[in-house]
Amino acid sequence: MNLMQCYITKSDCYKAGRTIVPKGIMLHSTATPGLMAEGWYKSWNRTGLDVAVHAFADDKIVCQHLPWNHRAWHCAGQANNTHIAFELCEPAHPAKDDAYFAACYANGVELAAYLCVRFGLKASQIISHAEGHALGLASNHVDPNHWWKYFHVTMDDFRTDVAARLKQGPVKVVNVPFAADLRYGDAGDAVRALQLRLNELRARLGLAFAPLAADGQFGAKTEQAVRAFQTARHLLCDGVVGAQTRAAMTVAYGDVNGDGKADATDALAILQAAVGKRKLNAAATRAADLNADGKVDARDAQSVLRQAVKKQ
Ligand SMILES: [Zn+2]
Structure with a gap:
């Protein structure tokens, strides 16, 4: 299981710092077709936001937003005080993409098994948001049934698969280092470091832009410099410093x-x-x-x- 810890340290839920003793796991699905696990960080890492889940999982990675024993706010009910919550990300065409469903579901099984071992939980202690509502522990949502129904898979299947997975031994975790994408409008130390690096790369590679002031503001000039670098390295020229561009910048x-x-x-x-x-x-x-x-x-x-x- 690929695990990236990208804590949403700016969110009010994170800053509140309340902890729970996990008594179960609540599974959600996003109902936001096409937004994958890494895509949620940007919008959830901000002040004024009480809502948060512990993690998002897609077919490739688990992105962890809160420490597992942090009190999240994911179901508007009692289960917030007792359950670790994760979301499975729905693909662009939830009803059709069965390869994605299989891979994402498998990743969810891995994550649930990992959490069961870590917190001494049983597969029978995993519920969905919809089940939480039926139990009076959560708001009235139907996730993940609205998505899983296309593949005739139920929460009972999920619990059975997690129980089977638990018998196969521990889940191997690969920690994936986290760094947020940088783009136009961002500000701060990470942008300052980027500007200094771009100036170095300009000198090394003879890139066509005027030296940047390291002011920590990702404005038009910084974006132009990123594009110049991307063009020189034959990368997707989008002006955004994501994983590929960042990797190319470390050379x-x-x-x-x-x-x-x-x-x-x-x-x-x-x-x-x-x-x-x-x-x-x-x-x-x-x-x-x-x-x-x-x-x-x-x-x-x-x-x-x-x-x-x-x-x-
Ligand atoms: Zn939900």
């Missing part, structure tokens, strides 16, 4: 020997690699391909030299 372009500088020594290493006199490891190869054409050659060496000379 030490031009610094093939890893000494923190991009200079003539690196240019020489690139030339040697180009003629087969030197082997580069994967990180050095990424750093050496300055023009992003998939090859390490004399042109890359040339641009390292060009930028090094410009700096002097």
